[in-house]
Amino acid sequence: MSASEGFRSAGDPLGDTASAGAPAAGPAAACRGVGKTYRTAAEAVPALVDVTLTVPRARVTVVVGPSGSGKSSLLRLLACIDRPDTGEVSIAGERVDRLRARARRRLRRQQVAYLFQRPGENLLPYLDAVGQVRLAAQLRGAAVSPGQARALLERLGLGDRADHRPAQLSGGEQQRLAVACGVVGSPALVVADEPTAELDTAAAERVLAAVADLAGSGVGFVLSSHDPRVMAIADGFIRLDHGRVVPS
Numbered sequence: 001m002s003a004s005e006g007f008r009s010a011g012d013p014l015g016d017t018a019s020a021g022a023p024a025a026g027p028a029a030a031c032r033g034v035g036k037t038y039r040t041a042a043e044a045v046p047a048l049v050d051v052t053l054t055v056p057r058a059r060v061t062v063v064v065g066p067s068g069s070g071k072s073s074l075l076r077l078l079a080c081i082d083r084p085d086t087g088e089v090s091i092a093g094e095r096v097d098r099l100r101a102r103a104r105r106r107l108r109r110q111q112v113a114y115l116f117q118r119p120g121e122n123l124l125p126y127l128d129a130v131g132q133v134r135l136a137a138q139l140r141g142a143a144v145s146p147g148q149a150r151a152l153l154e155r156l157g158l159g160d161r162a163d164h165r166p167a168q169l170s171g172g173e174q175q176r177l178a179v180a181c182g183v184v185g186s187p188a189l190v191v192a193d194e195p196t197a198e199l200d201t202a203a204a205e206r207v208l209a210a211v212a213d214l215a216g217s218g219v220g221f222v223l224s225s226h227d228p229r230v231m232a233i234a235d236g237f238i239r240l241d242h243g244r245v246v247p248s
C-alpha cells in the first residue's frame, strides 16, 4: 500500500473520513494567472503578478524570495484567507475564487490548515492536546478516537504531553501540536508562513522533522521561509521576486 493510500485507511491515526480508502488525486492546490494588488488611499501595491503554479500532495513546497516579494500574500490566497483580484485559485481541484463566502469557508475548513508563526495562536487555551487534535478532525468532518489522537501525538514526539493544555507546552511542542491539528482529518493543504520564526534551533528541527514525516502521508505542505533548515526539507521550491514566479 502506498503512503497516500494509508493516509485515508480505516483506523489511521490521521482520521477516518467519509472517503476512507479512496486516495485523493490531483494537486493539493493550483494558481493560474493570479494577481493581487493592495490598494491604500495613497497607492496601489502589486503584491502578486500573473502567478501560475501547482502545489503537489505528499510533498513539502517552500516559497522563497526577498522580503516583500509576495510570499505571505501567496500563502494567504492558498489558505483561502484572501481572494485574488484576477486569476484562478484551486484547492483539491475546486475553484476557490468562484465560491461564495459560505462555500469558501466550508472548503477552507475541510481542506486547508493555516499555521500562524506564533505557535500559541494555532491552539485553544482550554483544551488538552488530545482534545485539540480531535476537535480539528471533527471540524473537517473526520472521526478520530482518543487512541488515534494519542497515536498521532506519539508520532510527533508528544506522547507524554497528550493531556497538557497549550500553556503547559513549550513553543516547539505547541507548534508540533499545531502540525498535528493541521494534518488530522486529511486536508489537501497545510500552509505555514515562516513556521520556525519564533522557535530556537532544536525546536525548529523537531517541527520540521514532523512536517517532513507527515508530508509522506499525503498532505501537501506549503511553507514560506528565509530559514536554511526549512529549505533543507523542501521537495520543491517556488521562487518569487517582485510578485512574480521566477522560473527555476
Ligand SMILES: Nc1ncnc2c1ncn2[C@@H]1O[C@H](COP(=O)(O)OP(=O)(O)OP(=O)(O)O)[C@@H](O)[C@H]1O
Pocket: 038, 039, 040, 045, 046, 047, 065, 066, 067, 068, 069, 070, 071, 072, 073, 074
Ligand atoms: N495589507 C497590505 N496593504 C498594503 N500593502 C501590503 C499589504 N500586505 C502586503 N503588502 C505589500 O505587498 C508586498 C508583498 O508583501 P508580502 O507580505 O506578501 O511579502 P513577503 O514576501 O511575505 O515579505 P517578508 O519576507 O518580509 O514576510 C510588499 O510590497 C508589501 O509591502
Ligand SMILES: [Mg+2]
Pocket: 071, 072, 073, 193
Ligand atoms: Mg511574509
